[in-house]
Amino acid sequence: MTEITEIIKTERLYFDGGTGTVLQSMGLPAGTAPEIWNLTNPEKITALHRAYLDAGANIIKTNTFGVNCEKYENYEALISAALDCAESAVNGRENAFIAFDMGPTGRLLKPLGDLDFEEAVALFASNIKAMADRADLILIETMNDSLETKEAVLAAKENSNLPIFVTNVYDESGKLMTGASPEAMVAMLESLGVAALGMNCSLGPDKMLNLVPRFTENASVPIIVNPNAGLPVVIDGKTVFNTDGETFADYMAKMAEMGACILGGCCGTTPDYIAKTVAKTEKIPYSAPEYKNKTVVSSCTHAVEVGDSPVLIGERINPTGKPRFKEALRSGDMNYVVNEAVKQVEAGVHILDVNVGLPEIDEKIMMKNAVEAVQTVTDVPLQLDSNNPAVLENAMRIYNGKPLVNSVNGEAESMRRIFPLVKKYGGAVIALTMDNSGIPETAEKRVEIAEKIIGVAAEYGIGKKDIIVDPLALTVSSNQQNALVTLEAVRLLGEKGIKISLGVSNISFGLPKREIINSTFFANALERGLNCAIMNPFAQGMMDVYHSFKVLHGLDAACADYINYANSTAETVEKSAKNEEITLHKAVLKGMKESAVSAAKELLKGVEPLEVINSHIIPALNEIGGAFEAKKAFLPQLLMSAEAASGAFEEVKARMPKTDSEKGRGVVLATVKGDIHDIGKNIVKVMLESYGFTVYDLGRDVAPEAVLAAVENFNCKLVGLSALMTTTVPAMAETIKLLRENQPDVKIMVGGAVLNQEYSDMISADYYGVDAMASVRIAEDFYKN
Amino acid sequence: MIYPIDYRVIPVSELELNKNEVFARLQASRGADLSLDFECVKELEKNILCKYSAVRVPLKFEGVKGVNCGFGTVESENLRKNLSGCGEVFVFAVTLGVGVDRFLNKLSLTSPANHFIADAFASAYAESAADKAEEIMKGSLKCRPRFSPGYGDLALSCQKNVLELVNAQRLLGVSLNKSLLMTPTKTITAIVGIEND
Secondary structure (H helix, E strand, C coil), X not given: CCCHHHHHHHCCEEECXXXXXXXXXXXXXXXXXXXXXXXXXXXXXXXXXXXXHHHCCCEEECCCCCCCCCCCCCHHHHHHXXXXXXXXXXXXXXXXXXXXXXXXXXXXXXXXXXXXXXXXXXXXXXXXXXHCCCCCEEEEEEECCHHHHHHHHHHHHHHCCCCEEEEECCCCCCCCCCCCCHHHHHHHHHHHCCCEEEEEECCCHHHHHCCHHHHHCCCCCCEEEEECCCCEEEECCEEEECCCHHHXXXXXXXXXXXXXXXXXXXXXXXXXXXXXXXXXXXCCCCCCCCCCCCEEEECCCCEEEECCCCEEEEEEECCCCCHHHHHHHXXXXXXXXXXXXXXXHHHCCCEEEECCCCCCCCHHHHHHHHHHHHHHHCCCCEEEECCCHHHHHHHHHHCXXXXXXXXXXXXXXXXXXXXXXXXXXXXXXXXECCECCEXXXXXXXXXXXXXXXXXXXXXXXXXXXXXXXXXXXXXXXXXXXXXXXXXXXXXXXXXXXXXXXXXHHHHHCCCCCHHHHHHHHHHHHHHCCCCEEEECCCCHHHHHHHHHHHHHCCCCHHXXXXXXXXXXXXXXXHHHHHHCCCCHHHHHHHCCHHHHHHHHHHHHCCCCHHHHHHHHHHHHHHHHHHHHHCCCCCHHHHHHHHHHHHHHHHHHHHHCCHHHCCCCCEEEEEEECCCCCCHHHHHHHHHHHHCCCEEEECCCCECXXXXXXXXXXXXXXXXXXXXCCHHHHHHHHHHHHHHHHHCCCCEEEEECCCCCHHXXXXXXXXXXXXXXXXXXXXXHHHXXX | CEECCEEEEECHHXXXXXXXXXXXXXXXXXXXXXXXXXXXXXXXXXXXXXEEEEEEEECEEECCCEEECCCCEEECHHXXXXXXXXXXXXXXXXXXXXXXXXXXHHHHXXXXXXXXXXXXXHHHHHHHHHXXXXXXXXCCCCECCCXXXXXXXXXXXXXXXXXXXXXXXHHHCCEECCCCCEECCCEEEEEEEEECC
């Protein structure tokens, strides 16, 4: 029999329709899971499959949607029985295929839910192993989370060689529940190597109609459409749907004309719906999907195309030459990293480079944490940047979307290590035009290396469109030919239809006023066809070039982006002039962070750092703290002031000699294991930071061992623990016990909604913090003694 | 009898915040001198996608403590008391959507102050969403105050069946974690008794 992956390229196939509703009409009691019948009424499941095949379906879904090892101890028997039913139904039929069906786990992934990435992969993997390749394809369906979809695909790839089909659930806004657009899903899934993709379930065929073009315009693989029979209603305790078979089939015919390749149904559809769909579509000529030559990367929400309009890649998440960043990485301060991310996105970058390499830290863990944190706070795609393939693999695995990988080069070893990762996890990759002999001096030789890399990538099944070549900018301070060679390489690569990226600012290394050279070089490179620039979005000259280039090249309709940009730059100037009029004391008191930062900067020009703290920040904090304690100010005001003070503190710290720094006044903070409520902990953190304490924030759901490790690592003798649920107070007691056994001189403060002094005594904490100010008083008291 | 699953989106503009609720959640006293004009709340509102799904089903009292609201029999004297004199109930779930969780999660990493404020407002919005959903469902019917799993002696363990009855996973994207807490977190499920004529 011809492989299904070949057949779908040349002819239209039909999926079956709904299972639950049809089984209910066959006597399945409401509330009973359909998969139970695989073992108790297998003949009915087989009959259902046969009814669909008789109606004209070619692909039947095994009755395994709701099965997994967490829900059923006998999942293997349920899966095996489902496959038996499917096999006996297709037996002896031509052009009939079995899709092994996998639905979502039914739990939400971290950080929003409590399901761990690898736990989810393992759940899917158990199903795939139990299926033992007894199907023609694996169908991953009804997924409303892009990351969970990726986990299922990875589990399938790691445990089977069967083709993978994926359908997701899009809501009225045309997005998955967790925010991904069709374009983002196409980018991620094609890059992961699925054979067909599309949508199912949702609200009915009418709603899906509008989304079809968004798939056909972007996907190179066949599109699947399996809608519901409209909206569900309950009749006599049974769920039925409000679109009849005739209307359903009319919509399906429209979608077939629009280029949908594989048609079927979901909830509420019956063999009759499929028969009508087949009848109305079999004469419509099949249009095979065309190959789309688009270079695309994606985030958990949207796709970014590397095409005509220049793409800006923010370079600031990189510790090179940034002492404060290095300090943040050493102390595991993810807030610093995420703030860099947010600021760059606000400044207008399309992609963020993430590099957290420091010799003294575990880069693998740090990179994973950084990627998770940055994906939590921003929705732009990431460029994963490390020279260690193991670090890249760790990040690529958990990345939500299709990443840009930085980088591979012309050395055989580099390609041998990087390309398999790109093939497995998906991604586009930056290719540096250098090899064992170094960086060639001529543009032609650099292009040769680029072509060699593209050739080797093809051997791994990675297309040219997913290789973005960086012909390397070298500083003109050492050789004035450098810029000309790079610019010529850009031109040559562009002529060959190869996508190009550059780390622009390298061009001026060693020169004064680098931004002048950088922005001029950037303009020149753009003129010659540069697609992506790794750059500093806070350098106004660079942003000026970007915005004016777009206007001058007809890439900015009605100059709208430019006008916005020009207005916002004017506003910034005005704002900073206003900020200067506000004193630091007032800014902290009123909780105005931006003003506090600029006032602190201004003050530091003439006042010693310690003086700024003691005479300006602390008195203002004490004033608002006092008002809070007297119930004249409230928590929101106190917190806004604390954040403003923290912003000012950052400025002071940067100018303080190391010996004067507040190092030594540290506090380890954690929300205990099992508890994901971290508002209280975060409040304490900002209060402590505003008073200049160094906070080692371990986050939420933290194991006792991790708290102990932090105490030992940072040699910090004050620990704050929070818990919000009564069920997690035992975890707090356990953490205290472990600390007492191993670090007897450590002092522990506890707080959280369910705690009181009595409870705190019972679990033998040293201090009970009744509110946010209390933690500051406790810490001050601790360090005074 | 036909009991449609009533499923709809409630525009955020139709949600009316209860100021006292907001003050309480901000830990400020009633009528405190505190402006509620926060920038982060405008952002929060953009991230709300409020949906609800509800069914109207016959109510059965079973045995001494048992009550069946269409999602199996549960034992709860408090719920029985709340529903005495009713022949039918609405069972519903209403959520502000996962976008709110994503937004709050982002704030937890970027600004504790805004996180605290936005979380307080989001909780107040969830309450007003439940109020609004109830108002739409009830029309002119005379109903009892809503009663949620976890209230009084109604065990939280019935949450799973409640969510299944209103098809919350597929229609609203609501799921349960291991501790039986719902995600998206700003989600409310409840039973509303319809009084006999």
